[in-house]
Amino acid sequence: MRPSTIDHLADRAVARTVATRRAEFGAEMRRIADATFALIERTGSLDPSMREILAETGLSTQAFYRYFSSKDELMLALLDEGRRRLVDTLRKRMARAAAAPDQVRAWIEGVLAQSANATAAARTRPWVLSEARLTEQFPVEQHASVDLLVALLREPLAQLGTTTRSHDDIDRIATMIYQLTFATLRTHLVSGTKPGSKEAEALIGFCLRGATA
DSSP: OOOOOEEEEEEEEHHHHHHHHHHHHHHHHHHHHHHHHHHHHHOOOOOOOOOHHHHHHHHHHHHHHHHOOOOOHHHHHHHHHHHHHHHHHHHHHTTTSSSSSHHHHHHHHHHHHHHHHHHHHHHHHHHHHHHHHHHHOOHHHHHHHHHHHHHHHHHHHHHHSSSSOOOHHHHHHHHHHHHHHHHHHHHHHHHOOOOOOHHHHHHHHHHHHHEEE
16 A cells, blocks of 8 residues: 555655754764864874863763764774775876876875875874774774775786786785785884885885786
């Protein structure tokens, strides 16, 4: 039986209310994320306390837990947000490179640049250092977030090599480049240094030789 007009209007009203509330929640969660980013940049804290986060965002404990089940879930959301921003940066860098090897080079250089810029390093350091803990707690979400970065390498890697590779082989190579590059980034973020040109070239050369073998 077809729903009555009243039922239809009621469903529409519920849908409109849900959409409005979702937009409000999204805006509030974005405000929390931006405030926490600002807190970390200003204080240099790698693991801000809940008290500091609440003070920065102006939220009560109850209001915070309306959006996030824990502080680590907030950190996971911020890590994902940081990766999405990095993906946009890398995509623009790679778009300026025509050849596949140059696109891989642009990807690696773009990641390492996170340690060369003081602001980028301040934003990236907490997420890189807490990645292992967050991966253990949120493996599915972490894998999906990392895949955003790995996916950028798949197309240029498919064009490299002397033989046709399977999708699994390409994924393995892309993942290894990700792991090597972020291990180098992590080392410099921890020590507060940045990779020199020789180190960057050695890493790029190593990855390209492996990708074309």
